[in-house]
Amino acid sequence: MNGHGNFEISMIYCHKMTKELLSDAFSLLSEFLKEDEYYLDSSNAYGDCGNDALQSALELFLQHPEIGFVWLAYDATKPVGVCVVCFAISTSIGAVVAKLDDVFVTTNMQNQKVGSTLITSVKEELRLLNIRRIDTSVHLHNSKARRFYEKHGFLSLNEERLSCRL
Numbered sequence: 471m472n473g474h475g476n477f478e479i480s481m482i483y484c485h486k487m488t489k490e491l492l493s494d495a496f497s498l499l500s501e502f503l504k505e506d507e508y509y510l511d512s513s514n515a516y517g518d519c520g521n522d523a524l525q526s527a528l529e530l531f532l533q534h535p536e537i538g539f540v541w542l543a544y545d546a547t548k549p550v551g552v553c554v555v556c557f558a559i560s561t562s563i564g565a566v567v568a569k570l571d572d573v574f575v576t577t578n579m580q581n582q583k584v585g586s587t588l589i590t591s592v593k594e595e596l597r598l599l600n601i602r603r604i605d606t607s608v609h610l611h612n613s614k615a616r617r618f619y620e621k622h623g624f625l626s627l628n629e630e631r632l633s634c635r636l
Contacts, residue, residue, distance in 0.1 A: 539555050
């Protein structure tokens, strides 16, 4: 950590999305939302509304940082990874917790510790913010992602996430 909420592990540099980096976040997340087979399997239930919705969501993160943020990973100046963090209050832990979504590493950078760097650095950022827990979800058939999260200290909740569009 460099003392400013920015983290550099290996040669990957991670930090929050800013207005200037919105296009990088858009590019990475649009690739994920269009190509990830597990997301696509659930996208109808999520109510996916395409690129306009993604653009709106990214702008909302910049307008309302108290709700969450987009965390980006760079190899030098090239964006190579992203995840989305939203805050909630947990009645079981009595504190603010984070919901981790849309974790994605570009295909050419997979299996090169970018995902591990992304998760390790976002965990450190959340500790600085006094966040007490991170919740995420994994598609029922995505065993590779499940192993990845378990390797990083995530535990199964023995429940399934559900969605209801309003």
